[in-house]
Amino acid sequence: MAALFSFRQIRLFVQKEIFVLPSRTIAFFFCLALLLLPLMTKDPYLLRIIIFSSIFAIFAASWDLLSGFTGQMNFGHALFFGVAAYTSALLNLHFGFPPWLTIPLGALTAVIAGLVVGIPCLRLRGPYLALATLAFPIILMGIIFTIPDITGGELGVSGIKPLASSRIGTYYVCVILMLSLGLLMWKIGDSKIGIIFHAIREDEVAVRASGINTTRYKLLAFSLSGFFAGIAGGLYTHFIRIAGPSTLEVSLSFQAIIWAIFGGVVTIYGPIAGVFILYPLMEFLRILPEIRTLLFGLTVVIILLFMPEGLTTWVRDKMEEECPRCKVRNVAWRKTCRVCTAPLE
Amino acid sequence: MLENILINGLIHGGVYALLAVGFSLIFGVARIVNIAHTAFYMVAAYLIYTFATRLGFHLLLAIPLTIVIVPLIGILIYQLTIKPIQEHHVTVLIVTIAVAMVFQEVMLLLFGGHFRGNPSLFTGYLEISGVRVSYQHLLTLVVVFVVLLITWWILLKTRLGIAIRATAQDREVANLMGMNVSRVAMITMGIAVTMAAVAGVLVAPLSVVEPYMWLHPLIMMLAIVVLGGLGSIKGSLAGAFILGFAETLVVFLIPLGAFLKGAFSLTIMLVVLLIRPEGLFGVVFEEER
Numbered sequence: 001m002a003a004l005f006s007f008r009q010i011r012l013f014v015q016k017e018i019f020v021l022p023s024r025t026i027a028f029f030f031c032l033a034l035l036l037l038p039l040m041t042k043d044p045y046l047l048r049i050i051i052f053s054s055i056f057a058i059f060a061a062s063w064d065l066l067s068g069f070t071g072q073m074n075f076g077h078a079l080f081f082g083v084a085a086y087t088s089a090l091l092n093l094h095f096g097f098p099p100w101l102t103i104p105l106g107a108l109t110a111v112i113a114g115l116v117v118g119i120p121c122l123r124l125r126g127p128y129l130a131l132a133t134l135a136f137p138i139i140l141m142g143i144i145f146t147i148p149d150i151t152g153g154e155l156g157v158s159g160i161k162p163l164a165s166s167r168i169g170t171y172y173v174c175v176i177l178m179l180s181l182g183l184l185m186w187k188i189g190d191s192k193i194g195i196i197f198h199a200i201r202e203d204e205v206a207v208r209a210s211g212i213n214t215t216r217y218k219l220l221a222f223s224l225s226g227f228f229a230g231i232a233g234g235l236y237t238h239f240i241r242i243a244g245p246s247t248l249e250v251s252l253s254f255q256a257i258i259w260a261i262f263g264g265v266v267t268i269y270g271p272i273a274g275v276f277i278l279y280p281l282m283e284f285l286r287i288l289p290e291i292r293t294l295l296f297g298l299t300v301v302i303i304l305l306f307m308p309e310g311l312t313t314w315v316r317d318k319m320e321e322e323c324p325r326c327k328v329r330n331v332a333w334r335k336t337c338r339v340c341t342a343p344l345e
Numbered sequence: 346m347l348e349n350i351l352i353n354g355l356i357h358g359g360v361y362a363l364l365a366v367g368f369s370l371i372f373g374v375a376r377i378v379n380i381a382h383t384a385f386y387m388v389a390a391y392l393i394y395t396f397a398t399r400l401g402f403h404l405l406l407a408i409p410l411t412i413v414i415v416p417l418i419g420i421l422i423y424q425l426t427i428k429p430i431q432e433h434h435v436t437v438l439i440v441t442i443a444v445a446m447v448f449q450e451v452m453l454l455l456f457g458g459h460f461r462g463n464p465s466l467f468t469g470y471l472e473i474s475g476v477r478v479s480y481q482h483l484l485t486l487v488v489v490f491v492v493l494l495i496t497w498w499i500l501l502k503t504r505l506g507i508a509i510r511a512t513a514q515d516r517e518v519a520n521l522m523g524m525n526v527s528r529v530a531m532i533t534m535g536i537a538v539t540m541a542a543v544a545g546v547l548v549a550p551l552s553v554v555e556p557y558m559w560l561h562p563l564i565m566m567l568a569i570v571v572l573g574g575l576g577s578i579k580g581s582l583a584g585a586f587i588l589g590f591a592e593t594l595v596v597f598l599i600p601l602g603a604f605l606k607g608a609f610s611l612t613i614m615l616v617v618l619l620i621r622p623e624g625l626f627g628v629v630f631e632e633e634r
Binding site: 073120123124127128130131132134135138139141142143145146250254257258261262265290291293294296297298300301304305308309 | 372378426429430433435436438439440442443444446447449450451453454560564567568570571575604605607608609611612614615618619622623624
């Protein structure tokens with residue numbers, strides 16, 4: 001009886017809370033499809049694309065948590081990714097730690113990297129901050145190239161243990177981590193901390209005038225973002241089983257920004273959608289190897305010219321509107337608000 | 346050794362100065378962080394290669410053609426892709442990254458990834474107290490100096506220059522004083538891209554032309570403008586020569602220095618920023634809200 005009741009509760013929840021808004025419906029089916037996909041196909045190439053998309057989705061969303069929410073533009077986000085990748089790889093190789101230990105340790109190192117970057121850089125603002133953060137991964141890359149004995153130089157560190165014994169196991173580790181960390185970041189964005197992050201972006205002086213230590217919150221944003229990006233870096237290195245200098249490249253930092261802004265910043269789900277659209281697109285374009293990056297660039301330019309606030313934000317604003325009285329979101333074709341019955345225009 | 350460092354430092358510094366001053370100008374006037382700026386420098390180098398080597402034009406024809414065509418491309422890009430979304434600063438940034446990628450890929454498609462060389466305008470060298478300086482190097486230094494002088498003159502002495510500086514100081518007030526702000530921005534874009542094109546033309550015979558040649562100067566240029574203070578022309582000049590010499594010193598004096606040249610320059614930038622967060626010549630504005 002209890003089980004039946006909970007089943008009814010679940011059904012009601014799905015009906016009243018999820019299907020009520022198109023964006024939630026899309027998110028629901030997206031999660032469902034990701035979790036059920038290996039039951040339908042075992043194609044290792046497809047699974048590989050989705051594993052990479054999941055890893056990069058965590059990475060892009062963590063950029064959003066820092067730069068989208070607090071407005072502290074970070075151009076060197078690959079630093080967190082690379083530091084965690086190298087840490088996990090070296091811990092695994094020299095001490096034989098298993099992945100479930102090296103990945104969190106790598107993420108913690110990335111948090112330390114976030115503090116190392118954050119403490120000096122928080123005196124800078126706007127474009128200065130952006131360009132100063134760009135420097136860190138390049139400096140680290142120079143160091144890595146000059147001590148090839150430890151870091152493997154250009155070839156990187158190889159011979160790392162895989163995430164799981166089978167491809168499907170790896171798939172579930174990455175997808176479930178992506179969904180839960182995405183949810184966690186989204187919740188952080190909605191919490192009190194997230195509201196303070198929003199406020200710092202909008203008007204830092206006003207936040208400080210309200211008695212909030214903005215420096216502490218910006219450092220918190222750097223650490224949180226570093227932690228999530230670090231997990232992505234650790235997953236990546238254990239999946240491709242090599243940690244090379246490509247994890248620190250400028251293009252990876254720019255890639256994160258492109259994914260996040262393409263999807264729509266300050267949403268968390270935007271960057272995830274951005275990765276899940278652009279990364280498979282890039283793979284699909286392998287059929288046209290010569291012009292694939294060209295088409296990628298053109299797609300980004302054209303989409304952003306029409307939707308300068310990002311894809312998900314544009315789609316969401318087309319499908320839903322906010323109730324003018326109680327600020328609850330409603331389907332665009334409703335006449336009255338679903339909560340307070342105020343008329344929608 | 347010493348003379349090599351001096352010459353190379355001056356040349357690198359000069360080329361970086363051309364790039365950084367242009368970038369600074371367009372940032373100051375329109376608040377655009379134009380990542381594609383060094384892509385125009387690459388396009389100019391490739392155009393010179395096309396005209397001089399592929400089509401066999403004389404360099405004296407190829408160089409003016411390049412310096413006219415590249416700014417036109419720049420203005421076209423500005424009008425088509427940057428202007429419609431100008432108020433979304435972050436989106437503009439991504440669009441310029443994407444534009445740079447598009448340029449890189451177009452060059453890769455048209456010319457392949459090969460390293461291309463270019464003929465010099467002059468061959469031979471001059472001996473100054475036992476030191477050989479090639480004419481091409483001398484020409485580069487002279488051109489850098491002249492272009493910077495012309496830019497300085499335009500900015501300080503002409504009506505256009507006054508309009509540019511006024512817009513950079515306060516866009517809204519400049520608009521209220523009857524300046525056509527968006528046209529000023531467009532012209533500034535033209536001037537900035539012209540400087541990038543000159544830099545590309547100068548570099549083409551001195552180093553190899555390849556589709557990824559815009560990446561290293563991009564990083565250096567960003568470091569320079571931050572080091573000197575964003576939007577400050579004087580700062581960009583000083584920063585360019587500081588980092589140009591720093592880079593040359595590292596390459597000549599430290600084994601494996603070529604790997605470290607970017608890292609070293611960026612460390613200098615970081616140290617300066619930590620001591621003076623607004624850069625060497627930056628002005629401390631009231632916090633923008």
